[in-house]
Amino acid sequence: MISDQAKKQIDAWVAKYPEDRKSSAVMEALKIVQAENDNSLSAESIQDVADYLGMPGIAAAEVATFYENYNHKPVGKHVIRFCHNISCMLNGSDDLISHLEDKLGVKTGEVTKDGLISVKKVECLGACVGAPMFQIGDQYYENLTAEKIDEIVDGLK
Ligand code: FES
Structure with a gap:
């Protein structure tokens, strides 16, 4: 309805x-x-x-x-859409996704126990020059490092 x-x-x-x-x-x-x-x-x-x-x-x-921007199962309040396409992959996205999963205690496609965050692997988001990158809502976060990811995720409420 x-x-x-x-x-x-x-x-x-x-x-x-x-x-x-x-x-x-x-x-x-x-x-x-x-x-x-x-x-x-x-x-x-x-x-x-x-x-x-x-x-x-x-x-x-x-x-x-x-299209990957539609969800077909429950997701967190914040969905981290992590690009794992070629530019991001060559710049370390696989290791950073693993870092993020470890930090959150969830695997890609899962939601944190508090319902706050879920992680989704997505194809190229057109920001290859800033690889590795992810998107939360309408915001792009580029040139990610493990430290930057920690800072961004710790700021999500
Ligand atoms: S490959 Fe990641 S933004 Fe293009």
Whole structure:
């Protein structure tokens, strides 16, 4: 079920496209619905988005499962999206991901016991010049070291 508040937000995106192209707002609609469902999308909520936009459920599911910014199981309040693609990998991301997992006591894909943080390995985020890097929310953190990671993670509330 999509809340009235979320519908208003989705409608604002729908209005940016031609009337017969409501489905063009699917990525933002999924993002909005995800945000109001503990940052996770169920099969039911994906179908709700499809129904609201008048598109086939499978088409919305294809989008929701293709892009890594959609979650399909519970995640932490903060999701650390750690790039492990070529530039980051060549600059030590594998060791830094292991460091982060050890620090948090979780493996990639898991949530810390307090529900605060989860870690996700993602493909290139387009910030290769700052490799190794990760993203939390809309913020990029680049040229990471173990010390920098500790400082960033210790600051998450
Ligand atoms: S490879 Fe990591 S940002 Fe491009």
